[in-house]
Amino acid sequence: MTAKLELSQQQLSKKSALLGTASLFVALVPISLAPVLTKLCEREIGANAVAFHRAWIATIIFGLWCGLEAVSSQKSNNQPIEQKPLTKGELALLFCMGTAGTTYFLLWAWSLTQTSVANVALLSNLNSLFVGLVGYLVFGRRFDHRFVVGMVMAVGGAIAFELNKVQLATDQILGDGLALLTAIFMATYLMLVERLRTRFSTATIMLWRCGVTAMFLLPVLPVVENRLLPYTSMGWFFIIFQALFCQVFGQGLLAYSLSKLSSGVVAVTLLFEPVLASLFAWLIFNEEVSFYDWITFIVILLGIYLAQSSQSADKATN
Incomplete structure (x- = not known):
């Protein structure tokens, strides 16, 4: 009986990991297109204005999503755990998460105006090293050899590519x-x-993340930006499209995948983002991809595979 229960739990864990992996790879599509869309938006408004418009549009969407979840839960007998009163610790974590999300997005958008897209892609994607280091030193996480080898391969391949x-x-x-x-x-x-x-x-977390960004930028935006609104219909199109495609769809799927996979594995998988951006440029704009680039693609994919298939990929083990 115990053996059957363990086998059933292993099968559920594998299905959960596969679902998280699939959602993460789908999320990579809008995430990889975000730098290009941000650059297009910044033709008419500054980086902080882009972040604000992307945040408030996404806040409305996730707010409606949370409202629908609340209505559906009232009609059903299953009461979600979120109806329990929030503790001070949970409120602090939600605020810190929103602040961290706001800060990294503002820094990312600002860096695109100060250096090349390649530099931003290389340096910003080193987050997997920080996730592993902080997880090991602060939270006492232990990663198996397969994950470590995969992370080193993926990070090394990403550095070589860029x-x-x-x-x-x-x-x-x-x-x-x-x-x-x-x-x-x-x-x-x-x-x-x-x-x-x-x-x-996912909706609650993203509502806090986008809401904190919008509330933080609203009072300071007139001070730090000369122009707050796009002046063409095409400018508005890129703003709205980026908010819906990159923030709601892409970042929403990323948050969802973190319920199935550990943050270390998610961070390693995100190293595929610049590879995917180059493949889009090759397919759409016919940009050249050298043999050296293909080799680095393979190394990154092998590293991601090793990390994904390691025991450290299972969220429950962490």
Whole structure:
């Protein structure tokens, strides 16, 4: 009986991991297109204005989503755990998560105006190293050898892929520093969302994340930006499309995957983002992809596979 129960739990764990992996890879599509869409938005308004519009639009969507969840729960007999009173610790975690998400997005958008997209992609995607390091030193997590080897391969492949595109210039030091800070706050955000997903739904977490961003930017936006609104219909289109596609769909799926996978594995899988962006450029814009690039793609994919198939990928083991 015990053996059957353990086998059933293992099958459920595998199905959960597969579902989380699938949602994460789908999320990579809008996430990989976000830098291009942000650059297009920044033709008419500044980085902070882009972040604000993306946040308030997404806040409305997730607010409606939470409302629908509340209505459906009232009609059913199953009462969700979120109806329990919030503790001060949970409120603090939600606020910290929203602050970390706000900070990493603002730093990321700002870094795109100060350095090249390749530099931002390389430095900001080092968040997997910070997730692993903080998880080991602060939370006492232990990663198996398969995960460590996979992470090293994926990070090494990502660095090798971006290295020949990186621009080293003294006037880009600020942007490079902002991109590195982005990685630190992104790692913090992933670990906080992973912890909160045991208590809150995706819609609730994203409502807090986007709501904190909008509330933080609303009073300071007139001070830090000269132009607050796009001046063409195409500018508004890119703003709305980015909010719906990148924030609601992409970041929502990312938060959902953290209920199935550990933050360490999610961070490693996100290293596929610049690869996917290059493949889109190859397919859509016919940009050249060299044999060297294909080799790095394979190395990154192998690293992600090793990390995904390790015991550390199981959220329950962490």
